[in-house]
Amino acid sequence: MSSPLQLPTYDDVAAAARRLSGHAHRTPVLRSRTADALLGAQLYFKCENFQRMGAFKFRGAFNALSEFTPAQRKTGVLAFSSGNHAQAIALSARILDMPAAILMPLDAPAAKLAATRGYGAQVITYDRFAEDRQAIGERLAAERGMTLIPPYDHPDVLAGQGTAAKELFDDVGELDHLFVCLGGGGLLSGSALAARALAPRCKIYGVEPEAGNDGQQSFRSGEIVHIDTPKTIADGAQTQFLGQYTFAIIRRDVDDILTATDDQLIVAMRFFAERMKMLVEPTGCLGFAGARHCGVPLQGARVGVIISGGNVDMARFAQLLGS
Amino acid sequence: MSSPLQLPTYDDVAAAARRLSGHAHRTPVLRSRTADALLGAQLYFKCENFQRMGAFKFRGAFNALSEFTPAQRKTGVLAFSSGNHAQAIALSARILDMPAAILMPLDAPAAKLAATRGYGAQVITYDRFAEDRQAIGERLAAERGMTLIPPYDHPDVLAGQGTAAKELFDDVGELDHLFVCLGGGGLLSGSALAARALAPRCKIYGVEPEAGNDGQQSFRSGEIVHIDTPKTIADGAQTQFLGQYTFAIIRRDVDDILTATDDQLIVAMRFFAERMKMLVEPTGCLGFAGARHCGVPLQGARVGVIISGGNVDMARFAQLLGS
Numbered sequence: 001m002s003s004p005l006q007l008p009t010y011d012d013v014a015a016a017a018r019r020l021s022g023h024a025h026r027t028p029v030l031r032s033r034t035a036d037a038l039l040g041a042q043l044y045f046k047c048e049n050f051q052r053m054g055a056f057k058f059r060g061a062f063n064a065l066s067e068f069t070p071a072q073r074k075t076g077v078l079a080f081s082s083g084n085h086a087q088a089i090a091l092s093a094r095i096l097d098m099p100a101a102i103l104m105p106l107d108a109p110a111a112k113l114a115a116t117r118g119y120g121a122q123v124i125t126y127d128r129f130a131e132d133r134q135a136i137g138e139r140l141a142a143e144r145g146m147t148l149i150p151p152y153d154h155p156d157v158l159a160g161q162g163t164a165a166k167e168l169f170d171d172v173g174e175l176d177h178l179f180v181c182l183g184g185g186g187l188l189s190g191s192a193l194a195a196r197a198l199a200p201r202c203k204i205y206g207v208e209p210e211a212g213n214d215g216q217q218s219f220r221s222g223e224i225v226h227i228d229t230p231k232t233i234a235d236g237a238q239t240q241f242l243g244q245y246t247f248a249i250i251r252r253d254v255d256d257i258l259t260a261t262d263d264q265l266i267v268a269m270r271f272f273a274e275r276m277k278m279l280v281e282p283t284g285c286l287g288f289a290g291a292r293h294c295g296v297p298l299q300g301a302r303v304g305v306i307i308s309g310g311n312v313d314m315a316r317f318a319q320l321l322g323s
Numbered sequence: 324m325s326s327p328l329q330l331p332t333y334d335d336v337a338a339a340a341r342r343l344s345g346h347a348h349r350t351p352v353l354r355s356r357t358a359d360a361l362l363g364a365q366l367y368f369k370c371e372n373f374q375r376m377g378a379f380k381f382r383g384a385f386n387a388l389s390e391f392t393p394a395q396r397k398t399g400v401l402a403f404s405s406g407n408h409a410q411a412i413a414l415s416a417r418i419l420d421m422p423a424a425i426l427m428p429l430d431a432p433a434a435k436l437a438a439t440r441g442y443g444a445q446v447i448t449y450d451r452f453a454e455d456r457q458a459i460g461e462r463l464a465a466e467r468g469m470t471l472i473p474p475y476d477h478p479d480v481l482a483g484q485g486t487a488a489k490e491l492f493d494d495v496g497e498l499d500h501l502f503v504c505l506g507g508g509g510l511l512s513g514s515a516l517a518a519r520a521l522a523p524r525c526k527i528y529g530v531e532p533e534a535g536n537d538g539q540q541s542f543r544s545g546e547i548v549h550i551d552t553p554k555t556i557a558d559g560a561q562t563q564f565l566g567q568y569t570f571a572i573i574r575r576d577v578d579d580i581l582t583a584t585d586d587q588l589i590v591a592m593r594f595f596a597e598r599m600k601m602l603v604e605p606t607g608c609l610g611f612a613g614a615r616h617c618g619v620p621l622q623g624a625r626v627g628v629i630i631s632g633g634n635v636d637m638a639r640f641a642q643l644l645g646s
Contacts, residue, residue, distance in 0.1 A: 025353075025354060028351035028353070028373075030348075030351070030373055031348060033375065049600040050351075050353055050599070050600060050601075052356065054600060270637070273602055273637060274636075274637060276373070277372040277373060277377060277601055277602040277603075277633030278373075278600055278601050278602065279596055279600040279601065279602065280600075310600030313597075314593070314596060314597060314641075314644050317641075318637075318640075318641035318644075321637050321641075
């Protein structure tokens with residue numbers, strides 16, 4: 001049985017890396033002796049919290065927009081998002097000099113609305129209790145001829161996200177295990193494409209919030225499972241279901257899907273702040289929490305952890321750490 | 324007139340870099356488009372907050388201890404410090420397998436006492452209102468035959484500190500300006516040795532707290548000026564006077580000494596947290612605050628900023644940012 005989807009390959013990740021060169025930051029891989037001692041392993045943290053606009057999402061958005069035809073560039077891009085994807089699309093559109101419209105809920109945090117507008121995008125707000133964003137989006141796209149770029153289920157988006165893992169392997173060589181945050185699966189599926197090409201023996205794990213384990217359920221059942229929006233502090237992983245593209249790759253290339261509790265994410269967030277001096281948003285803590293608490297034997301192993309982003313506001317950060 | 328002091332040279336910095344290889348982290352140089360836009364320049368942040376034990380101090384301490392003779396190693400090292408130097412000496416002594424005793428005030432923060440003990444050093448507390456630490460230190464050193472390593476005024480210490488600037492120039496090439504935090508002058512004098520060898524046209528500035536501008540007064544008067552312990556949030560730069568070695572190099576190789584207010588440090592600390600996703604201690608913000616607020620024309624220039632450390636506890640951090 002062949003898949004009806006034309007799945008992207010590692011070649012698409014490598015092409016994305018070329019497009020991103022000079023636009024995305026090549027983020028550092030940080031080490032921590034304390035983390036190594038805690039896990040009895042050698043840990044390599046790929047720090048996408050230091051990426052432009054504070055998260056890996058820039059990679060996929062920029063890659064997707066770079067592939068637009070001249071006609072598409074002229075009419076521009078449309079996205080729905082209240083999170084990092086909004087800013088990633090807005091910034092990428094500004095760099096590539098095309099119009100961008102972002103549909104965001106009326107009650108999105110003022111800071112996020114302002115940040116998205118700050119990158120030059122038109123923000124269109126809607127009442128998420130009364131209006132259907134899909135319908136508004138489709139109408140707008142039709143009226144304006146804009147191209148909709150979804151946050152994860154798109155070949156160019158996920159190939160772009162895979163460039164973070166590609167850089168990690170390019171910098172540190174093969175690894176025994178790789179732990180990746182899992183929401184809709186863009187980062188995980190892209191990472192899996194990179195790992196299968198560059199570190200074929202590396203085991204790859206997605207880690208999602210325990211309260212929203214649709215990915216784990218889907219992985220185990222072999223079908224995409226839909227859940228209600230989960231209650232978790234990992235706001236970047238409150239997705240209700242994996243995508244068609246992301247699931248097909250995850251199912252084929254990923255070794256397991258693990259989960260982490262909100263308390264484990266807070267422990268990881270505190271560790272990153274106190275010991276590694278960096279701000280990581282709750283979603284970005286999933287990989288390390290998974291490595292630390294999920295029972296995968298890591299003794300003596302070389303372990304990669306992708307930190308997805310750092311966009312947590314200071315008041316929220318202080319509140320979560322109980323400071 | 325020749326100096327009575329035998330000043331270290333760039334060769335000592337290069338030798339320190341070889342000793343530190345495999346022990347110190349090669350810390351990343353981070354960029355921020357937002358910082359570039361704010362200053363109209365290209366900024367290169369050398370992030371010593373990601374160094375082992377959270378500050379550049381590890382470099383100088385490890386380098387100094389590496390130079391001990393076998394007899395010195397056997398009896399070990401003694402230091403006075405309630406700050407990053409204590410942890411730097413304790414960690415370096417552990418790595419090099421020698422005894423370490425650190426004299427710390429009885430009322431030092433419990434976390435700092437614990438961290439220093441955690442690295443395996445013997446912590447000897449004294450009552451800083453009733454006892455003279457210098458006398459205690461000298462007695463202990465004499466009784467135990469331990470070697471005292473001061474926090475900045477020592478050729479091996481300052482040569483070690485210079486390896487951070489060396490790495491910066493090695494990574495990004497020549498720069499037009501370099502801004503360095505200034506307390507006792509170890510980091511600044513070491514950086515100046517590196518800059519004069521690797522980027523001869525680079526202008527070098529020390530930045531110290533406005534409330535404690537002994538360095539600026541000394542630089543301008545040509546004599547080491549002593550001041551009372553200044554009241555500033557930059558607790559790593561509450562030094563009362565420069566050292567003999569550090570001042571001699573600073574006077575010869577540094578272009579100017581600037582100052583920053585506590586409010587400017589808080590603005591920088593917030594910028595680093597919100598925009599660059601990293602924790603920087605108040606002292607570590609001096610360089611960027613100086614670059615931003617001191618009126619040095621930077622338009623179009625390539626500007627290095629050394630971030631000295633990230634050791635600020637979470638409660639204090641939240642309090643300073645008003646979160």
